[in-house]
Amino acid sequence: MRTSLYIFFSFLFLLSCQKKDCKIAKPKSKKAEIVKLIAIADTLFYDKNKLDSAFYYYNKAKFICNPVTDADNYVAALNRMGEIQQINGDYAGSEATITEALPYLKYVKKTSQIWNSYVTLSTNYLNTYDYKNAILYNQKALQLKTKEWKKLAAKNNIAVILMEEGKYNESLQIFLSLITKKEIINNDEFQAKALDNIGFCYFKTNDLVKAFYYFNKSYEIRQKRNKPFNLGKSYIHFAKFYQKSNPSLAKKYMLQGYEKFSSINNIDERLSSLKLIITNSSNKELKKYSVIYVNLVDSVFEIRQKAKNQFARIKYDSKKEKDENLKLKTHRAENELQLERQKTRNIISYIIIVLSLSLILVLYFYLTSQGNRKKIEATYNSETRIAKKLHDELANDIYHTMAFAESKNLSLTENKEQLLNNLDAIYSRTRDISKENSTIxxxxxxxxxxxxxxxxxxxxxxxxxxxxxxxxxxxxxxxxxxxxxxxxxxxxxxxxxxxxxxxxxxxxxxxxxxxxxxxxxxxxxxxxxxxxxxxxxxxxxxxxxxxxxxxxxxxxxxxxxxxxxxxxxx
CATH class of the missing domain: 3.30.565.10 (Histidine kinase-like ATPase, C-terminal domain)
Known part of the structure; x- marks a missing residue:
């Protein structure tokens, strides 16, 4: 009883020490600051296309986030950073950024953030020609419980990837199923994109009649919306359609596509248009567009490399700053707790030593007592069993044999033989009992x-x-x-x-x-x-x-x- 009380009070003391340390080390919540930083990044920079500044604030918010307790803001910041890197052509950097979010998606409450992570990651894989993983992450996005338009977007992405792989028939089946959905029918931009892709699949499978029909249908919708990027895509597909049958008309569409992409400074599509123009040009025109292409490639490489370096520097500087702040905080906390912890360590050491000795003694006496009790019980049971056997199997036989010897004339041969048989039976039983209890x-x-x-x-x-x-x-x-x-x-x-x-x-x-x-x-x-x-x-x-x-x-x-x-x- 005394030992139990001692252990109980020792446990209470240890618990109080642990609680004391926990109270000292408990950090303040930074959720309000994180929300403010993300809001600044969204409204002041991202929405106004000031992507480098937006990246800085998202990264700052991410570094003070707890990825487990505030997973939604943590993943939201990483998603935005990955999107910005992707816009600037840094697909490897974007993949690395989104990959940081993956272990914490299980803590996220907003499914839309998980969907964004998967779709951004799939786009990175598509642009680095890793089609298998690109499809995998769109399939993951499809399995989420999200709005119907997001599921349709993921299906559209899978169809685009299959088209990039040259699997036009598989891609076509998905696009054809999409244009029957009310969400697509009610969205002109999405519908035009799907129709244009259907036309391209038919073009690649040599069904030119259907290809022209869907190209034209998409173009009619896009003309009403008058968005340069979408019109540029239609012009490029018309150019490819007429490339063999009507080269001059094809050239006209190529130049119109290039003009539209140049007006919005879409680098990737400009380069794609220039490649097509160069392929179908000769002499001075070939030289002119080749020079433009080379200069644009050099310019793009330089700009994107600067962007990559800038984003990497922002992430590195933030990590360095965080590590330095953490070291300072840790050093200050250790100084504040040093004396208290030293006292606690000494007391805990004494308690552990005394507690260990007490437990060893209790265990020793308990095991010794148990062992002795089992030995006594085993001995008693063995003796009881042997005594019962002797009584049940020998006592009556010996009594009857003694009575026989007293009442019979042992000089007679038959009586003498009977006595010997009885004694032999008693001996056999005695031997059996002895063997039952002998060492084996x-x-x-x-x-x-x-x-x-x-x-x-x-x-x-x-x-x-x-x-x-x-x-x-x-x-x-x-x-x-x-x-x-x-x-x-x-x-x-x-x-x-x-x-x-x-x-x-x-x-x-x-x-x-x-x-x-x-x-x-x-x-x-x-x-x-x-x-x-x-x-x-x-x-x-x-x-x-x-x-x-x-x-x-x-x-x-x-x-x-x-x-x-x-x-x-x-």
């Missing part, structure tokens, strides 16, 4: 000892069959299990000889990968398991098998013989 050999001679014990029950009236005993690798079996097998079989055979009047007994041994199986069968008179006279013997048999984590099943009925199934692990 468990070394390499165990198999021989077990056979000898079993064979002693073979007689002129009992035919005993033994099978499979030599198939068991007894040297691999635990000593206690071998003793248990010996005693259990001995108990069964003694009961058979005393009660069953069996003439045939079979004992079969079988080894499996992990177990040893023993089947005992005799053709005796059988027993009613509910009213047996030697219930204690069977109870001992069951307890012995269960003690070695084995299984036992006893099956018998009057005039039906006696069967025992035993199984135990090797």
């Amino acid at each position: 050999i468990t070394d390499e001679n165990y198999s021989k000892t077990l056979k000898e014990m079993i064979s002693e029950f073979n007689s002129s009236n009992i035919n005993l069959l033994l099978n499979g005993i030599d198939t068991i690798s007894w040297n691999e079996i635990d000593k206690n299990k071998k003793i248990t097998v010996y005693r259990v079989l001995q108990e069964l055979l003694v009961n058979m000889k005393k009660y069953s009047t069996a003439s045939l007994v079979g004992i079969t041994f079988k080894k499996t990968d992990k177990s040893v199986i023993i089947n005992y069968t005799d053709n005796g008179k059988g027993i009613n398991l509910n009213t047996i006279t030697f219930k204690n013997g069977l109870h001992n048999v069951e307890n012995r098998i269960l003690a070695i984590k084995g299984e036992i099943d006893i099956d018998s009925a009057p005039d039906k013989g006696f069967k025992v199934f035993i199984k135990f692990p090797v």
Whole structure:
């Protein structure tokens, strides 16, 4: 009791020390500051296309976010940063940024942020020609519980990727299914894009009639909206359509496409248009557009490289600043807690030493007490069992033999022989009891000892069959299990000889990968398991098998013989 109280108060002391440290180290919430930084990045910079400044503020918000407790803001900031890098052609940098968010998507509550992460990542893979992963992340986006238009957008992305892979028939089936959806029909821009892509798939599969129909249908919608990028895409597809059949008309569309993309300074589409123009030009015109192409490539490379370096520097500087601030905070906190922690460590050390010694002593006395009690119980049970056997099996026989010797004339030959037979029976029973309680050999001679014990029950009236005993690798079996097998079989055979009047007994041994199986069968008179006279013997048999984590099943009925199934692990 005194030890328990000591342990309890020690635990309370340790708990109070831990709580004290936790209160000191608990950081203040920065959620309001994070929301403010993201709002500045959104409204003042991202919406006004000042992407470098927007990137700076998103990165600043991300670095003070806890990615577990404030996963939505953390992932939102990373998504925006990845989009900005993607706009600037830094697909590898964008992929690295979005990848930072992936481990924390499981904490995000807004499914739209998860969708943004997957779609941005898929676009990066598409632009780096990793079509397999591009499709994979669109499929992940499709599995999310989002608005229907987002599911349709993901399907559209998959169709575009298949088109880029040259799988035009597969892509076509998806686009055709999309244009039947009300969300697409009610969205002119999305509908025109899908129709244009359907036309391109038909063009690539040489169905020119359908290709022109869908190109033209898309162009009519785009003319109404009059957006340069979308019109430029239609012009380029018309150019490709007429490239072989009407080169001059194709050239006209190429130049119109280039003009539209130049008006909005869309670098990638300008370069794509110039490639097409150069392919279909010659002489001075070829030289003119080749020079424009080379200069544009050089300019784009320089601009994008500067952007990449700038974004990398922003991320590096923020990390460096965060690491330095963290070091300063840690150093200050350690100075404040140094004395307190030193005292706590000393006290905890003393408590642990005293507690450990107390537990060792308690455990020692407990185990010693348990061991002694089990030894006493085992000794008592053994002595009780032997005493009962001596009383049940020998006392009456000795009394009857003594009475016979006193009342009969021992000079007569038949009386003398009867007395000798009685004494021989008493001797045999005494020897059996002695063997039941003698030490069992468990070394390499165990198999021989077990056979000898079993064979002693073979007689002129009992035919005993033994099978499979030599198939068991007894040297691999635990000593206690071998003793248990010996005693259990001995108990069964003694009961058979005393009660069953069996003439045939079979004992079969079988080894499996992990177990040893023993089947005992005799053709005796059988027993009613509910009213047996030697219930204690069977109870001992069951307890012995269960003690070695084995299984036992006893099956018998009057005039039906006696069967025992035993199984135990090797």
